[in-house]
Amino acid sequence: MNILVCIKQVPDDSVEVHLNAEGKPDLKNITPVVNAFDTYALEMAARLKESSEGEITVVCMGDASAKNSLKNCLAVGADYAFLINDAAFEDSDTRGITHVLKNAAKKIEADTDKKFDLIFCGKEATDAALGQVGPMLAEELGVGVITNLIDIQLDTDKVTAKQETEEGYRTVESKIPCVVTVSKPEYDPRYPTIKNKMAARKKPIGNITMSDMTNIKAEKVGKENTLVNAIKLYEPPKKEAGVKIQEETDEDSALKAVAMMAEAKVF
Amino acid sequence: MADCKDIMVYVETAEGNPVKVALEMLSPAKELADAKGGKVIAVVIGNNIHDAAQKIAQAGADQVLMIDAPEYEKYNMDVYADVLANLMKEISPEVLFIGGTQDGKDLAPILSSKFEAGCASDVMNIKIDDTGKIVFTCPLYGGTILEDIEITSFPKIAVLRSGAFPKLEDSTTGEIIEKQVSISNDCIHANIVETVKEIAESVNLEEAEVIVSGGRGMGNKDDFKMVEDLSNLLGGVVGATRPAIEEGWISKIHQVGQSGKIVAPKLYIACGISGATQHISGIMNSDYIVAINKDEDAPIFEVANVGIVGDVKKVLPIMIEEIKKIKEAQ
Ligand SMILES: Cc1cc2nc3c(=O)[nH]c(=O)nc-3n(C[C@H](O)[C@H](O)[C@H](O)COP(=O)(O)OP(=O)(O)OC[C@H]3O[C@@H](n4cnc5c(N)ncnc54)[C@H](O)[C@@H]3O)c2cc1C
Ligand SMILES: Nc1ncnc2c1ncn2[C@@H]1O[C@H](COP(=O)(O)O)[C@@H](O)[C@H]1O
Numbered sequence: 001m002n003i004l005v006c007i008k009q010v011p012d013d014s015v016e017v018h019l020n021a022e023g024k025p026d027l028k029n030i031t032p033v034v035n036a037f038d039t040y041a042l043e044m045a046a047r048l049k050e051s052s053e054g055e056i057t058v059v060c061m062g063d064a065s066a067k068n069s070l071k072n073c074l075a076v077g078a079d080y081a082f083l084i085n086d087a088a089f090e091d092s093d094t095r096g097i098t099h100v101l102k103n104a105a106k107k108i109e110a111d112t113d114k115k116f117d118l119i120f121c122g123k124e125a126t127d128a129a130l131g132q133v134g135p136m137l138a139e140e141l142g143v144g145v146i147t148n149l150i151d152i153q154l155d156t157d158k159v160t161a162k163q164e165t166e167e168g169y170r171t172v173e174s175k176i177p178c179v180v181t182v183s184k185p186e187y188d189p190r191y192p193t194i195k196n197k198m199a200a201r202k203k204p205i206g207n208i209t210m211s212d213m214t215n216i217k218a219e220k221v222g223k224e225n226t227l228v229n230a231i232k233l234y235e236p237p238k239k240e241a242g243v244k245i246q247e248e249t250d251e252d253s254a255l256k257a258v259a260m261m262a263e264a265k266v267f
Numbered sequence: 268m269a270d271c272k273d274i275m276v277y278v279e280t281a282e283g284n285p286v287k288v289a290l291e292m293l294s295p296a297k298e299l300a301d302a303k304g305g306k307v308i309a310v311v312i313g314n315n316i317h318d319a320a321q322k323i324a325q326a327g328a329d330q331v332l333m334i335d336a337p338e339y340e341k342y343n344m345d346v347y348a349d350v351l352a353n354l355m356k357e358i359s360p361e362v363l364f365i366g367g368t369q370d371g372k373d374l375a376p377i378l379s380s381k382f383e384a385g386c387a388s389d390v391m392n393i394k395i396d397d398t399g400k401i402v403f404t405c406p407l408y409g410g411t412i413l414e415d416i417e418i419t420s421f422p423k424i425a426v427l428r429s430g431a432f433p434k435l436e437d438s439t440t441g442e443i444i445e446k447q448v449s450i451s452n453d454c455i456h457a458n459i460v461e462t463v464k465e466i467a468e469s470v471n472l473e474e475a476e477v478i479v480s481g482g483r484g485m486g487n488k489d490d491f492k493m494v495e496d497l498s499n500l501l502g503g504v505v506g507a508t509r510p511a512i513e514e515g516w517i518s519k520i521h522q523v524g525q526s527g528k529i530v531a532p533k534l535y536i537a538c539g540i541s542g543a544t545q546h547i548s549g550i551m552n553s554d555y556i557v558a559i560n561k562d563e564d565a566p567i568f569e570v571a572n573v574g575i576v577g578d579v580k581k582v583l584p585i586m587i588e589e590i591k592k593i594k595e596a597q
Binding site for chain 1 (some may be wrong): 345372373375376377380402405406408410412413417418456457461463464465501525526551554556568573574577581585589593594
């Protein structure tokens with residue numbers, strides 16, 4: 001089983017992002033991390049590899065700082081890692097990202113003379129929560145896609161996946177190769193052991209740039225070629241705060257609140 | 268082609284009825300179509316879906332294309348995407364609206380790739396600016412920042428957030444056109460072999476008039492029951508924050524917020540909830556918010572009409588008793 005996992009580096013999603021004085025997202029003091037859903041995807045891929053052997057390659061399109069994220073992936077189950085980085089790719093939209101990821105996958109396949117059987121993505125990146133790249137990548141590659149996985153099972157020529165739904169789940173089958181996108185499974189991603197951390201530090205991280213990819217189209221990537229453009233960023237309007245009740249006892253506070261609610265005829 | 272002004276709306280159905288967001292999408296669709304001088308063309312796919320088509324025709328669509336055949340009885344993403352792609356080629360709409368359901372969120376990027384169409388996700392608002400440009404508002408970073416975007420491609424695709432647009436009030440009489448679409452069998456890569464419902468209850472947070480929600484501050488599953496008691500008493504629906512769900516106190520279908528349901532009740536009671544932006548962004552359209560939190564600096568108080576600083580486990584039983592008394596006296 002030859003697996004590709006696509007990871008995106010995003011600002012730590014446990015920190016609230018606000019606009020700075022220049023009206024840009026203030027990310028200065030927020031640690032960049034691997035998108036949470038991508039860590040779930042890598043964990044699911046690692047479990048699959050352990051149960052049926054195979055290799056995992058991770059790719060990340062991003063700036064040089066993403067190397068650190070890739071190292072972390074090498075410490076928790078990935079065998080190979082590539083940073084896809086080129087000034088020409090900066091500020092690409094999802095069409096551009098998908099185009100680059102597809103061509104990077106093709107390049108790695110050609111270099112290793114091995115096709116990817118499965119491509120894992122997160123269900124969405126926590127920055128803009130688009131959830132577009134996984135299905136778009138499948139469409140570009142002409143293969144199937146199953147989204148929102150919470151479990152996966154492998155047969156010789158197909159995968160059977162448990163797709164999370166609002167009311168429960170669906171069992172979905174797809175031919176291989178295919179793309180899958182991962183939601184939060186029942187388990188948590190593993191922590192790296194010290195030994196694996198040390199080993200990961202020594203492993204090389206491959207670099208892929210524009211000129212390494214033969215079929216890449218310059219007119220699909222970069223800021224000038226986006227199909228979706230930001231016009232304006234702003235923070236949502238705040239609601240006016242009302243009254244805060246803090247009486248001697250909780251009982252008094254509760255009674256006062258109920259009286260106000262009754263007055264306002266809200267129940 | 269690029270001067271076609273029609274707005275195409277994909278209408279998802281569940282048990283033979285249009286899903287809620289499908290009806291909601293008709294109002295911005297109509298506004299855009301009117302401004303551009305085009306038509307609202309709705310598309311319904313399924314088997315025996317005449318009733319759904321009828322509802323859409325009466326809810327604001329100028330035309331309803333009905334793709335009604337046994338092979339569409341069961342949802343298959345590849346098949347439905349192929350049908351929609353064929354219709355898009357034929358109609359060549361300026362914009363395709365898709366409702367932000369789980370399946371809608373999958374179909375949109377597939378179609379976006381097929382047509383090299385820019386795609387806006389989780390659209391909360393749509394306006395036309397002075398130059399006639401369509402501007403879509405989408406959340407970033409869990410809704411702490413909003414982004415106005417434009418799509419430069421033709422066609423454009425927008426996935427609309429459920430609950431963000433009001434349904435049209437006037438009933439209309441659009442025409443229903445039955446259509447056959449031939450799809451190629453080799454478009455099918457994946458199949459749904461089983462659908463399992465683990466949650467029997469129907470939870471309709473989006474249309475609830477009263478919602479009582481509990482967060483991590485409820486402490487444990489037993490005490491979380493107080494939230495359910497108050498909700499029952501008020502004839503409301505129970506909501507929850509993500510941590511309450513992760514703790515297993517209640518199922519995911521009750522989640523309110525950015526990655527859960529966006530709600531707009533008359534009364535929202537937040538119990539033991541801190542008020543993180545990802546939660547607040549889902550309750551901003553509530554008419555009246557009551558919050559109970561022991562931390563007087565909790566951000567939830569910044570949006571609450573009435574904030575109670577206190578221990579939720581002491582406050583809730585008293586509120587329940589007192590409201591019972593008032594109700595009985597009525
Ligand atoms: C991409 C993304 C999407 C997210 N989507 C959602 C979403 O859709 N919905 C959502 O809810 N969250 C979402 N979150 C999580 C969100 O950021 C917060 O972590 C979450 O809303 C906090 O839940 P909480 O208020 O229950 O818990 P906490 O933040 O831990 O707050 C608990 C509160 O309870 C109070 N408390 C404790 N004990 C008592 C007591 N005895 N009496 C009174 N008060 C007490 C505390 O003072 C505290 O304020 C999302 C996060 C991310 C990154
Ligand atoms: N720059 C990137 N590099 C690698 N993978 C990415 C990148 N952007 C998105 N992805 C993958 O696509 C998924 C969905 O991203 P999005 O469509 O932005 O929500 C992510 O969880 C990643 O698996």
